[in-house]
Amino acid sequence: QQQVKQSPQSLIVQKGGISIINCAYENTAFDYFPWYQQFPGKGPALLIAIRPDVSEKKEGRFTISFNKSAKQFSLHIMDSQPGDSATYFCATGSGAGSYQLTFGKGTKLSVIP
Amino acid sequence: DVKVTQSSRYLVKRTGEKVFLECVQDMDHENMFWYRQDPGLGLRLIYFSYDVKMKEKGDIPEGYSVSREKKERFSLILESASTNQTSMYLCASSPTTVPTQVGGYTFGSGTRLTVV
DSSP states (O other), X not given: OOOEEEEOXXXXXXXXXXXXXXXXXXXXXXXXXXXXXXXXTSOOEEEEEXXXXXXXXXXXXXXXXXXXXXXXXXXXXXXXXXXXXXXXXEEEEOOTTOOOEEEOOOEEEEEEO | OOOEEESXXXXXXXXXXXXXXXXXXXSOOXXXXXXXXXXXTXXXXXXEESSTTOOEEOSOOTTEEEEEEETTEEEEEESSOOGGGOEEEEEEEEOTTOTTSTTOOEEXXXXXXXXX
């Protein structure tokens, strides 16, 4: 089983600060790198995703940075808000007939006022 | 609004009982998945199915089985529930051509199972 290593396990950020969550992967065949957001009592939902042909993707306050040579990608949440408090999972996927995503272990983000 | 529906939000079962967790999706997706989620361990794949009557073992299939008789429904079965199967169980679906496009997996809200 290919691993995706996610860090930190938990993160506390003050309102207005920047939250950064990192993931590292092993398999260079991966070509899809999504982040999922999970609120308590809910299932994970797709937040943002990137393919390896770009180094950065931004959607509102959320940005994925991708470093193909280092096999790492990260989620940056700018101007973090208490409503961003959730568990975040990175994942990796490979096309060409593969049906599965491999998930990191998750990061619990708490944004304090 | 497309969705994945899990039949129960909370279940309490006794050790040794046979437990059925049901999942239904209305998106005509080919692929369906069962994960369990435990603190510090993330999402661990139990079983998945890429077609009706087809199933594949995931990373932790021991103690579980699945059934997919119809495209929209994927059931997880705990043959003889044990306390170490107390967990949050999440069902997900995705279309065959995708898991890797925007949209990827759609998850249900989960079933929190407690085995006593």
